[in-house]
Amino acid sequence: MSTSLHHRAVEHLGSRIVGGALPTGHVMLAEQLESELRVSRSVVREAVRVLQSLGLVETIKRVGIRVLPAHRWNPYDPLVIRWRLAGEGRGAQLRSLAELRSAVEPAAAELAALNAPQELREELVRISLAMRDAGRAGEMPLFLELDIRFHALLLSGSGNEMFANLIGQVAETLTGRTVHGLMPDHPKEAALQWHIDVARAIADGDGEKAREASSNIMREAIADLSPSWEDQPRVFVPVERKQS
Amino acid sequence: MSTSLHHRAVEHLGSRIVGGALPTGHVMLAEQLESELRVSRSVVREAVRVLQSLGLVETIKRVGIRVLPAHRWNPYDPLVIRWRLAGEGRGAQLRSLAELRSAVEPAAAELAALNAPQELREELVRISLAMRDAGRAGEMPLFLELDIRFHALLLSGSGNEMFANLIGQVAETLTGRTVHGLMPDHPKEAALQWHIDVARAIADGDGEKAREASSNIMREAIADLSPSWEDQPRVFVPVERKQS
DNA sequence: TGACACCGATGTGTGCTGACATCAAAACTC
DNA sequence: GAGTTTTGATGTCAGCACACATCGGTGTCA
Structure with missing residues (x-):
């Protein structure tokens, strides 16, 4: 009840549209939404905007x-x-995010190796070592927390705000992988080493090596997650001939 | 005058905030915005939302x-x-977009080689050949149009809607490169060949090769554009400890 | 006398409503 | 069939009541 009417209206309509309950082309009337959501015109109009x-x-x-x-x-x-993650588009959304992440993180690692501030590089190394310890000990909650922080620092260290903005989505996929049991009891030793390799390469300013090691992590992540989007059909959006 | 008041209000406030005229932490009052924009509360409130x-x-x-x-x-x-492109953040925005594109397009090329529908692959080959002809003839307007369509098809053909959504931004950077004179009179022969290589690799379903060739194009594009963001400082956004 | 807790005044966003303006689809006229 | 009128929806306006965080004054207690 703490959420505002505006927030609830956006949530209600947005989730029903994205979830597929309101199909493409479906037409609603503002007045009808007022009575349906039991709110006034202002709330409906602001939500629609x-x-x-x-x-x-x-x-x-x-x-x-x-x-x-x-x-x-x-x-x-x-x-x-x-x-999308909450509805039937979940599989396709996870695949999109994973593919985007696979493309971006190696590039971010390379940029971080060239540009990141010294302190960030050092923390990256510390965390990669802590991840190894937590991973070997099977302390998965701690491992997840460190994992998220590692990748957040990596994206942030690229100095590219579009990369850095993906932190939330990456955290989502990492959490989802653990929660949905797609993660083994102990992380693979190779994965732990790759994280250390990425961190050390960034600390050494070796962009090429950082990208390579990050690519390994990404390949592994895709392999772990891909079962969750099996058989999801790909959609190919039409390309318009003119741009505005 | 054809744009609505709402649109104008969003535009006015948004451009002033992003442009830096309204600094971080600046506080405005709804009432003050009404008189400043000469619009009613509804318009201000919907714009603020x-x-x-x-x-x-x-x-x-x-x-x-x-x-x-x-x-x-x-x-x-x-x-x-x-x-951001219109204001003082232009350089940083161009760099962010170029880096994102460099990360995404090779991945998109690889995915397109694996997943794109047959017709799209064929059109990609046709366009890459047309680009070569237009490029050699120095018909730059036509070349730009084909270039945009080539990369739009490539991103679309990946079957990843997050990649496909970057079409607009890519078109923006391609257009900007030409308009701002960062493009030679004739495109380099090597660049023309790389486009053909990408298209042929996708047509052959060779993901590895498509990615490699696309990487070459991206390296070239970054080299062409980087003068426009010289000396732009990178910003490293803080990493919050907790996620909601 | 001073420190602290309480509590009401104040100001601002949130939400509601009735009225009118605007504009494009649809119906109508010729 | 082309041009015109009607109609019905969003767009815009203005006034009001309410919720609630902040501030400042008042009272109590040490």
């Missing part, structure tokens, strides 16, 4: 509020990602 | 509307990107 900025709906005069096709949604918005 | 969803501001009772630090902004939102 937010959903509009996320690319989930468009408003057309004399027609109403229309649900836009999925390829118009902003796939990088935290709300959209959360709704 | 949108900016809130982009992470640009937060609203606090009894205090007002506060500008959030840049690392809270959603760096993937098209509006935020546009405002």
